[in-house]
Amino acid sequence: MSTETNSGKLSQTRRETAESKAETTKRISQEMLRTESELRDAKTMRLRAARxxxxxxxxxxKPAKGRKAKKPAAAAARASSAARS
Structure with missing residues (x-):
């Protein structure tokens, strides 16, 4: 009896083709990416609301004060004095 049941199961199993395996892999990876994207978007919205x-x-x-521009004469005087030394 048990041999008939086992042989019946073996004949019913179907081997997946390379194409169907690729489709399965693609579907699972797309589901994973979609889930990760949804989690990332939810986290972004939560952090934005908190910020x-x-x-x-x-x-x-208050607006920051800008730096005053250096006078060109002072910079030239320093450069010439450094060259003399």
Whole structure:
């Protein structure tokens, strides 16, 4: 009895072709990429919301003062004095 059951199972199994294996691999990899992308987007949205909430609590920063431009005469005088030494 058991030999008949085993032989029936063996005849029913189907070997996958290389093409169907490739399709399976492609489908699984696309699912993994889609899942990773969805998780990344959700994390980005969560972090953006947290950043905006923390920035709303802070006062507006004062504009930074710009550096004054060096006078060209002073730079030329230093260069000529360095060349003399």
């Amino acid at each position: 905006l909430a923390s920035q709303a609590d802070l006062p507006d920063p």
